[in-house]
Amino acid sequence: MKNSLTSLSVVIFIALITGCSSNDWQIRATPTDLAIGAALDDKPDSATMNEVELHEFANAGMPKAVRPCCAFGNSQKVTVASVPVPFYRLSNTINLEDIGPHAYEAGTFSHQKATPNGRRGGENNGILYTQLGGFIDLAHVRDTADNAVALFYKIYSKLGQEARIDLPVEIGPRHIQLSAFDVSHLSVKQRQEVAANMAARLAYFMAEAHEVAQWHGYRTWVPWSEEVSAYSPEDLYSNMLGAKIATALLSNNLTMNRELYNQHMTSWLNASLAWLRPVSKAQTNALFDVIDGHWWDSREALPSKYMLLLRHYDLGDDQAPYLVDTDLIEQSTQREQLSGLLAMSEPAKPLSLPSVIHGVEIDKVAQQWLFVAGKYQASFSHIPEALWINGFTSESFKEIAEYDAQVDRMELDAHQRGAN
Numbered sequence: 001m002k003n004s005l006t007s008l009s010v011v012i013f014i015a016l017i018t019g020c021s022s023n024d025w026q027i028r029a030t031p032t033d034l035a036i037g038a039a040l041d042d043k044p045d046s047a048t049m050n051e052v053e054l055h056e057f058a059n060a061g062m063p064k065a066v067r068p069c070c071a072f073g074n075s076q077k078v079t080v081a082s083v084p085v086p087f088y089r090l091s092n093t094i095n096l097e098d099i100g101p102h103a104y105e106a107g108t109f110s111h112q113k114a115t116p117n118g119r120r121g122g123e124n125n126g127i128l129y130t131q132l133g134g135f136i137d138l139a140h141v142r143d144t145a146d147n148a149v150a151l152f153y154k155i156y157s158k159l160g161q162e163a164r165i166d167l168p169v170e171i172g173p174r175h176i177q178l179s180a181f182d183v184s185h186l187s188v189k190q191r192q193e194v195a196a197n198m199a200a201r202l203a204y205f206m207a208e209a210h211e212v213a214q215w216h217g218y219r220t221w222v223p224w225s226e227e228v229s230a231y232s233p234e235d236l237y238s239n240m241l242g243a244k245i246a247t248a249l250l251s252n253n254l255t256m257n258r259e260l261y262n263q264h265m266t267s268w269l270n271a272s273l274a275w276l277r278p279v280s281k282a283q284t285n286a287l288f289d290v291i292d293g294h295w296w297d298s299r300e301a302l303p304s305k306y307m308l309l310l311r312h313y314d315l316g317d318d319q320a321p322y323l324v325d326t327d328l329i330e331q332s333t334q335r336e337q338l339s340g341l342l343a344m345s346e347p348a349k350p351l352s353l354p355s356v357i358h359g360v361e362i363d364k365v366a367q368q369w370l371f372v373a374g375k376y377q378a379s380f381s382h383i384p385e386a387l388w389i390n391g392f393t394s395e396s397f398k399e400i401a402e403y404d405a406q407v408d409r410m411e412l413d414a415h416q417r418g419a420n
Contacts, residue, residue: 023063023105027153027256028055032188051188052253054156062150063105064168066220067139070127072232072308073296074288092126093284096273099138100124102265104146104258127234129284130276131341132349134321135234136241138269140207144242145265148196148203149255151176152246155202155366156195159183167206170213172373176202179365190358196250197357198366200243201317204353205368205394207239208315212397215404216372216379225303231311231401231408233295237321240351245272276349279341286334287324294328306415311408313401320350367393382407 029052031039038048074093100123125138154165160183165176183191210218215230229235245268249255254264279287292298293309300307310322326345329338355362371391372380380388383403387396 023061024258025153026056029053029253029256030055034188047189053188054153054192054253054256062154062165062167063143063146065105067106067123067125067143069139069226069229070125070137071228071302072127072135072234073292073298074285092124093281093288094124094126094128094138095281096128096270096278098124098281099270099273102142102145102262102269104149104262104265106142127284128273128278128281129287129324130273130278130321131323131344131346132321133237133241133276134323134348135284135287136273136276136278137232137234137238140235140238141242141245141269142265144203144207144239145246145249145269147206148200148243148246149250149261151202152195152199152250152255155199156192159191159195167368170210170218170370171216171376172371174209174368174370176366176368181360181365186358192253193251194357194360196247197354198360198362199250200247201353201355201362202366202368203246204236204240204243204317205397207236208394208397209368209370211235211315212370212400212404216376218376225305227305228303228308231313231404232308233310233312233322236312236315237319237351240319240353241272243353244351245269277344277346283338283341286337287329290328290332290334290338291324295322306412309412311405313398313405315398315401317353317355318350319352321348323348363395367395369393 031049032051032053035049035051038045038051070092103123106123123138123142125142127135127137129135151165155178158178160181161178162180163178165178167174167176183194186194211231214226217227219226245265246255249261249264249268255261288296291310295308295310297307297309312322326342329335329342332338335342369391370393372388383400387399392400
């Protein structure tokens with residue numbers, strides 16, 4: 001047994017090291033004639049000076065490493081005895097000031113500077129509760145932002161042309177299909193904004209696809225089921241937050257090399273979380289205690305699927321966060337510790353991603369296609385074949401999630417009856 005555990009540790013160590021790739025890029029910007037003219041004018045127009053063309057995208061590849069997911073809840077029991085589980089971590093609640101610098105495609109390991117002259121440190125991901133955005137999973141925020149940046153450089157260089165972008169396989173092959181469309185009426189800046197919004201939207205849909213994949217049996221590490229994380233209530237809002245931040249960075253040309261992106265992502269992530277009014281780590285833990293038995297069940301051991309009681313099946317480009325009900329706080333033993341939240345109760349901050357930018361209907365010119373491999377097809381047996389058998393796009397995600405929800409409601413009801 002000892003030798004087996006040692007071998008497993010070596011495998012995990014190799015996975016952690018190889019999970020960090022040398023996926024680097026260095027984008028070059030050259031001014032257009034309009035930008036030069038504005039720069040040399042007696043009264044330079046700052047907007048026109050932003051008319052720069054981007055070049056040299058060869059090294060901007062799609063991230064292959066995925067950050068470890070955080071299980072929803074706190075102090076969960078685990079059924080894998082003392083064997084560590086790679087690519088997955090129990091919920092690490094965290095204070096805002098403890099969040100480390102962003103590292104593109106960090107996977108499980110990172111060691112990055114927050115500022116050019118700063119110290120290196122790990123990302124220190126986890127979950128924190130915000131008064132306007134509910135629970136935020138930092139791994140989901142960062143992964144979607146990374147995907148959006150990678151997609152931007154692939155899309156921008158082919159904007160208006162027919163092209164295919166292959167994506168990492170999950171429950172089967174998947175790719176993004178770009179269609180040809182007229183870009184002649186768009187300025188250079190507008191083309192960048194179209195590509196940025198297109199990339200952010202597609203990166204978010206990649207996150208939705210991952211929720212579907214987890215429900216249908218996809219596992220990052222084969223022995224560990226990820227069904228407990230499928231449609232988790234904080235996931236998609238966190239992913240959309242990452243897409244929104246990435247759009248801002250791309251629109252401001254703050255991603256032109258890996259180091260520049262990492263440092264600006266670090267500052268924008270922290271500022272965005274601060275804007276959403278984060279609570280302390282102790283208060284996040286207290287809130288998890290408040291919703292124990294309502295949103296999650298601490299009596300269940302990971303990776304039990306029904307440790308999670310509340311799931312979010314309402315997929316789409318408009319997302320609102322789940323805020324802990326003040327009545328639950330009032331009735332809990334944590335009322336005194338959370339009294340400040342009761343006094344400062346504010347409405348949730350919804351997020352959305354535009355489907356049309358500068359007259360371009362994104363979903364008509366860029367679609368993510370997923371195909372179900374044979375080993376996963378049995379998990380789709382409760383869904384009409386016409387919806388998935390020949391592949392499907394993000395247009396079908398919500399309907400598929402609704403069929404999954406029906407199964408979950410029946411299984412959870414049976415599970416709870418059995419437990420009682």
